Amino acid sequence: MGAGNARGRRHPRQLRRHRRRPAFRGYLRRPIRPDDRGSSAGHVPRDAPVLSRHGGQGLGPRDQFLVPARLQGSSRPVALLRGQGRHRRLHPRLRLRGRAEGRHGQFDRPRAGRDGHADGPQRRLAGDEAGAAADRPLRARGRDRADGAAARLGRRVVLRRTDAVAERRRRDAVKGAGMLDLVIRNGRVATASDVFSADVGIRDGRIVEIGESLRIAEQEIDAAGKLVLPGGIDGHVHISQPSGDGIVMADDFESGTLSGLFGGNTTLMPFCLQRKGQSLRDALSRYHALAEGRCYTDVAFHLIISDPTAPVLGQELPALVADGYTSFKVFMTYEGLRLNDAEILATMDVARRTGALVMVHCENEDAIRYLIGGREAAGDLAPRAHATTRPIVVEREATHRALSLAEVVDVPVVIVHVSNGPAMEEIRAARDRGLKVVGETCPQYLTLTADDLDGMDWEGAKFVCSPPPRDRESQAACWRGIETGIFDVFSSDHSPFRYDDVAGKLNPKGRRSFRHIPNGIPGVELRMPILFSRGVMEGRIDLGRFVALTSTNPARIYGLERKGRIAVGMDADIAIWDPGIRREVRHADLHDGSDYTPYEGMEIQGWPTTVILGGRIMIHDGQLIGPRGAGRHRSRQLSALSAPAHDRRAAASA
Template identity: 45%
Template sequence: MKKVIKNGTIVTASDTYEADILIEGEKIVAIGSNLPEAGAELIDAKGTYVFPGGIDPHTHLEMPFGGTVSKDDFETGTIAAAFGGTTTVIDFCLTNKGEPLKNPIAVWHNKSKDKAVIDYSFHLMISEITDDVLEQLPAVIEEEGITSFKVFMAYKNVFQADDETLFRTLVTAKELGALVMVHAENGDVIDYLIKKALDEGNTDPIYHALTRPPEVEGEATGRAAQLTGLADSQLYVVHVSCSQAVEKIAEARSKGVDVWGETCPQYLALDQSYLEKPNFEGAKYVWSPPLREKAHQADLWNALKSGSLQTLGSDQCSFDFKGQKDLGKGDFTKIPNGGPMIEDRLTILFSEGVKKGRISLNQFVDISSTRIAKLFGLFPQKGTIAVGTDADIVLFDPNVERVISADTHHMAVDYNAFEGMSVTGETVSVLSRGEFVIREKQFVGKLGRGKYLKRAKYGEVISNKEEISI
C-alpha cells in the first residue's frame, strides 16, 4: 500500500525543509508537495522532525561474556532499538582461534533468524591472522557482505590480539576493501594494573575505571593509528571515551591517515563517579573503556562538532544488575562488562547535543545515521531520505519532555543506565522499509521481518559500486 507522510519537517545530514514523502512498497518514490494521495495511507507528521532511520554500528546482542550472556537478544534488542528511532543495527560475530570463519557467522545468523524486527548486519572479529584465515576473508566479503573486521587490543588472554595481527589485518583490509575496527586499550598494561589492584585488596567497581586509565586508551589509539598509516589502510576506533584518544585521532587525521572515531551516549552524559555508587550499584556502570571524569565530556562533544569524531554507537551489551552484574561482588574483574544503551542513543544525542547547542540538527542526522551508512557500505540504501532509498523513516517529537527510566524502557534488562535523567525529544513512529514498526509509541512490528544486509566494500555505494566521498 502507498503511504504519504505529510506536514513534517524533513532533516537530512545536509538539509532541513518542509515536504511530503510518497512511499511505495519498501522505497521512497517521491518527495515534494501536492503528491498524489489517491489510494494512499496518509500519515500526519505535523510537529515532528522526519529523520532517516538511525543506524547503530555497535551492538552486542545475545553475546557470551564472562560466563554469562548479554540479556537483550535480537528480539528485545531490535524492538528497543526501534522504540529509540534506530532502524538498522550492526552486531559483532565473535570468533575462536582455529575455527572456520563461517562457523561464528552461522551462529550469528541463527541468533537473529526469525527475531529481528529491523534490518541488521554483522562485523567479524579477527582473533588471529593465519594463511587459513587470509584464504577465507574474500568469501566473507563477497558472499556474506561483511566488510568490517574488529580487532581487540584489550582483554588479555580472552579477545586481545597482538600488534602483528592488527597490522596484517590492516594490510589485508586495504587489499580487500574492508574497514578495520579496533577496541583501543593497552591490554598488557591493564592486566598489570588489575593484578596490582587485586593484590592490594581493591575489589570495588570503581577499580574497573582506575585500572583502565585514559592513558592506556590514548596510547592504544595512537598506536593503532600509526600502524594504519604505515599500512596505508583504514581504521575505525570504537567507543572513544577520553580526551587522549580524541587527540590521537585528530592528530592522525591531520596527517592524512584514514582514521574515524565513534563515541557512545554513556561517555557523553555519564561520568566516573557513577562507579562509586554504594551497595555495589556502581557495577551497573562497568563497561570498557570505563566512564571517565566529567572533564572529558566537553572534549568529546567538541570533537563531534568539529568532525574529529564522526559517529555515535551504543555499544549495547546489557546485563541484569541482579543475577549477572552481581557475579563480580568481591572482585570487580568478574563484573560482566557492558550496559543497556540501544534504546536511548538518539535521545541522548538530541537532548544533550542539539537542544543544548553542542551540535546542529543536521550533524545529529550525520552522526547517528548518514556517516555510519557511508562508512559501513550501506549508503545510499540507508542513512538518508531521498528518492530511491529504503523508506526507513523516524517521526520525532523535538519538544516532549520526559524522564528516562527502566520502568518505561523496552529493553529486557532490569535497570537503565540513564535512570532519572530528564530529556527533551522522543520517537513517535518508525517505519522500516515502508512498514510501521513503532506507531504512535506502540510496537506494531513483526518478528523476523528485519532483513540481513550485505554491505558494500569500504568507500563504495551499495547499489552501483560507484565511489563516494566519505
C-alpha cells in the same frame, strides 16, 4: 477500468470540479523566504534531499546546515517548531546557515548516492505478520504491553480519511496514476545537509516521491509539527554474544532489535564473535540462526577476528568481504580476544587488499594487567577500581599504536568508543598525516563519569564498561569532538547484562572482584534521544549534524548504500520525531532485556513517535504495530573510505 474510460464517463461539471495538476517533476522548487521558516536564502534545490556529488572533497555552493539550537542569552531548551498545521515553522534557532558558520565532521560532506543500486545481496529473515514461532515468549520488559496495544489497534494505523483525501483519490483516478503505499504529510524533512517542508511518498519499500501535496496513498501519516528523519543506524551493538563461563547477555535479537526500534533505529550492526579455533563461516552461521525470524530492525554484521590463522586470513576473510561482510574488529585488550601487533598488521593487510574496514578497540592490556595487580595487592576490589586500572593513558597509548599500525599498512581505520581528549588528539594528528580515520564515541562518555562506579552494595557494577566513563573534563572534550568533527559516528556500544543476576553483573565472582564484572551497559534505545536532547535541544549541535552522526555517516562508512538519507530511491527507513515530548527515563518504559538503565532519571526532550522500516509502519504514536521478523539481514558494499589496494595504486599513479 482505464483512465480514458473513467474520464469519458464523467459529467463535464465533474471535470471542472477536478482540475488537473501538473505531474510532479522533481523536488520542491517553492522559494523559501529568508525569514524564520528555516532557510537563509534561495530555494530548496531540485536535488535537495540527494547529497551532492563532490565525493567527499568539499561542499558545493548549495550545501547548507542547520544552526545550533540555542537562543542568545539563554540556555533554556525551547520547542523546535512553532505554529500550526502545514505551515509550522522551525524555531528561529534552527534556521539554515552556510557550512562556514557551522562545525562539522569529515563525513558530513554530502556524497553522491547510487540511487536504485542494491546494497548487496539481501536475504529475508523468516517471519511474517503473525510473527514466526509465535509460541516463543517475549522476554523484554514492556513487550507484552506493546503487543497488547497492537492487538487493541488491530495492527491498523488510524489514518486521515477526509473529503480532501477522497478528492485526491478521484483526481488521481482521472490522471490514471497508481496509489502510493504510504505518504507522510506536513512534516519537516531533515537530512545531513538540509531541512525543508515536504510530503514523502513511499511505494514497495522505497521512497519514490518527495514534494508538496503528493497523490493519494493507501495509508497516510500526518506529521504536522514533527521532524521526519532517516531511521537511525547504530553501528556498534553487541547482541547474543558469548561473554565467558556462565555469563549471558541480556538481549537476544528479538529484545535487542525491539529496543533499538523504539529508540528510532531501523538498522543495527551487531558483532559476530569468532572463538579461538572457530571458522568465521561457522560463527556467522550461528549468528544468522539466532537472528532468523526475530528481528524488528534490519541487521548487518561486523566480524570480530580473534584467531587470525593462515586459512582465516588467506581464504575465509577475503571470501566473506566479497559476500558483503565488509568490516571487522580487532581487540588490543581482553585475554582470548586480543591480538598482538603482528596479528593486527596481518589482519589490516587483508583489509588493504580487499577494501574492507578495520575497527579497533584501543586499550593496552599489559598495562591494565599491571595496574590490576596493584589494586588486588592493596585489597581494592570494588567496581570503582575498574576505572582506576584503565586510565586515560592506557587508551591513549593503544590509540597511538593502532593508528601507527594502520599508517604502516596504509589502511583506513575506525577507532571505536573514544572516551577522552588525549585519544582524540591522536586521531587529529593521524588525520593531519593523511591517514583516513573514523572517530566514534558513545552516550556514556557524554553523560557518565567514573564517580558513577562508586556506590553501596556494588551498585557501581551497573556502570562497568570499557573504556570506563572518565571525568567532567573528558565529557567536555567529547562534546567538543562531537561539535567539531573529530567524531564521525555516534554509536551506543550496547552490551547489556542484567544487574541482579547470577549470569550478569553480580555473578558469584563479580560480587567479589571488579575483574569478573561483565563489561558493558545497555543503551541502544536511548542513543538517539540522549544526543537529540543534550545535543540539539541544548544547542551543542544542529539538526543536520545529528542526522549525520546517527544515520548518514554510518551508512556511508559501513557501505549501506540505500540507507541513511531521505531521498528518492532510498529505503523507506524513517523515524518521525516529536521535539516537544519531555520524558524522564525509567527502565520500566524501555524494551531491552536488562533489569536497569545507567541513565535512570535523566530528563530527555524529543522522542521518536513513529518508526517506519522498509515502508512498513512498525511503531505509531508510541505503540508497536509491526511484526517480529520484519527485519532483514543486509549485506554491504565497501566503505566509502575504502578501496582495494590495486585501486589505490591506480589512483595514485593517475
